[in-house]
Amino acid sequence: MAESVQYLLIGSTEPYTGKSAIALGLADLFQTKGLKIVYGKPLATDMGDGEGEDASDADLQFIAQTLKLSHEQLRFPILTLDETTIRQRLLDKNQENYPQSLTSYLQKPSVDLILLEGPRTLQEGLLFDLSVPQMANQLDASVLLVVRLHSHLALDDLLYAQKDLGKRLLGIVINDVSPDELEITTSEIQPFLEAKGIPVFGVLPRNDVLRSVTVKELVKQLKAQVLCSKERLDLMVESLSVGAMNVSSAMKYFSQSKNMAVVTGGDRTDIQLAALEKSTHCLILTGQLPPAPMVLSRAEDLEVPVLSVDLDTLTTVEIIDRAFGQVRLHEPVKVEAVNQLMKEYFHLDRLIQRLGISFPVTAMN
Incomplete structure (x- = not known):
């Protein structure tokens, strides 16, 4: 199984797109298909938003409990991006080869899929060679971007991401679409992106519970x-x-x-x-x-x-x-909400086809 393991990296072009929620919902969908997964977050962040190593540990423990993952199916951060680690890097006191560490961190997994949550933007982690594009290249991973289209100007970010990621970009999920933007998103924006070669695997409407x-x-x-x-x-x-x-x-x-x-x-x-x-x-x-x-x-x-x-x-x-919309997914009611949204609006079979995953004969319920 290890020889054919697939890597899927969940990224975003800006903070607070709902990346963690989508990753959790996607992991649940994969498990219902019978896939054994590893879930990890290589780069933790502590840049004034209340995150950091302890919070990332809590996040992953919550995910493990929710998805019923064993300790062997979890990968905790190899680096916390904060003022201390940045300063050490600038002063040449931290010369660790993080791409090599990333490979070691994920070696020999007896699983079908390694699902990794990337940092908050495509650029974050560049100083340590752990940005989303760098990790994708190191691991030969596909990238799924979670985006919130606050305005049509956000399309520029997506087109730039496509140029930056190239063939690594598997596609996108458009998250948290307000009721008054749903029609234009599905009838104009989604066809435009598809025509540009950016598959849209789901358009998820706004959910008050998830924003609570x-x-x-x-x-x-x-x-x-x-x-x-x-x-x-x-x-x-x-x-x-x-x-x-x-x-x-x-x-x-x-x-x-x-x-x-x-x-x-x-x-x-x-x-x-x-x-x-x-x-x-x-x-x-x-x-x-x-x-x-x-x-x-x-x-x-x-x-x-x-x-x-x-x-x-x-x-x-x-x-x-x-x-609102910037809090962790630590309430069961939010997990239920995101799982329901993913089941209803996310095109899993299309993603599976694009990934080229081979499934076990017997799916788990």
Whole structure:
């Protein structure tokens, strides 16, 4: 089996495309086909985004548990990209041959497929010869790119990636497509890319569950004080609402969303009470103003966490907006969501054909 092992490297042209989610969903699909896989992440990153060796270890352990992988089927990072390792490289104190280390790191696998998650961009890791194109060349690996098309300008990035990767580029997955962009993506962008020789293996619509964030993560991002219901910080927040209007308008506004984080001034008792009667999973009070006792009492009754932040409303909203879609896939509900999306919208048989994988006769269920 080792002689015919295939390498598939999951990459992206920019951070936060949902690469980890797609890789996990793809691994699940391969396993249902009866393939034995190795899953790895050669390069970990710690560049101010809360990642790093410990986080990568936690990510891989979660993946191992979710996919029921043995220790032999996991490959932990051979390098963490951070200020220390970069400085050592610049000062000639780190002269390790990482391409050679990569080959050793993956040698003799008794599996059908080695699935590797690349760094956040195509360029990241160049200093250590561990960028996606370099790893693909070293391993003779195919590359699947996960992209978010924020605008038509993102097409330039894809066309550049095609030139950079050449025959290594297997194709792409377009992820997190908003409802109003779905039609143009499938009727115009996808045919254009296919005509340019870039296969599109899936167009995945936006999913609120996958973009959601735990209240605990919001507490961390906002450096917030938890005023009540500390035991409910595992609640998932799927949408953001700002309470800056009169109560009548607020009630109509809040009725249009579910599993909300509601941001409002600490002195807006009327808005706070109105929000608690709707689908609110978290109440965030700005201006470091203490809420009325009746608000905390009602929040306790409903088990809704109330947070207090020493920030203005605009800054609070900006921080929460950044948090959506940029959190790890550590909740089972997210795993279920991505697996369902992949089953419904990802063209696995076409990918299998392009990879040239030979499957076991008997597929596992």
